[in-house]
Amino acid sequence: MRAELTVVVIVASVASVALPTLGEAVKPTSAATHLVRLESNRFQPAVTRAVAGDTVRFVNGQGGPHNVEFIADSIAEAQRKTIAGAMTGAKIGRLSSPLLILTEEEYRIVVPAMPEGRYAFLCSPHAASMQGALVVGRR
Numbered sequence: 001m002r003a004e005l006t007v008v009v010i011v012a013s014v015a016s017v018a019l020p021t022l023g024e025a026v027k028p029t030s031a032a033t034h035l036v037r038l039e040s041n042r043f044q045p046a047v048t049r050a051v052a053g054d055t056v057r058f059v060n061g062q063g064g065p066h067n068v069e070f071i072a073d074s075i076a077e078a079q080r081k082t083i084a085g086a087m088t089g090a091k092i093g094r095l096s097s098p099l100l101i102l103t104e105e106e107y108r109i110v111v112p113a114m115p116e117g118r119y120a121f122l123c124s125p126h127a128a129s130m131q132g133a134l135v136v137g138r139r
């Protein structure tokens with residue numbers, strides 16, 4: 001009986017120590033991945049609902065080039081700054097991913113902690129028709 005109790009205590013303490021080392025301070029098991037295809041001059045789906053910590057994969061289909069550029073004029077500066085920080089890699093603008101040229105080339109964004117809301121984006125080369133949004137909410 002005493003041995004079983006000891007095992008439980010050890011497991012619990014290992015778990016509590018291990019969590020911070022994952023680098024995910026909040027709900028490490030809840031992150032989801034969302035796929036958005038950039039194809040036929042459309043974002044498919046046009047609207048992605050996600051929570052902070054989720055990953056959005058923007059994957060180029062045939063054709064292009066396409067990119068993902070958040071529409072600066074529609075987003076408050078504080079959130080522009082947050083999004084800019086979440087967008088990594090060889091960007092072509094503060095809020096713009098690189099151009100995706102090859103089929104299946106992709107760009108990933110880990111959704112940062114932001115106020116709930118709708119964050120609109122477009123594809124720079126096809127801005128007139130190719131628009132979408134990231135809707136940040138809670139699960």
Ligand SMILES: [Cu+2]
Pocket residue numbers: 041064065066067123124125126130
């Ligand atoms: Cu495009």
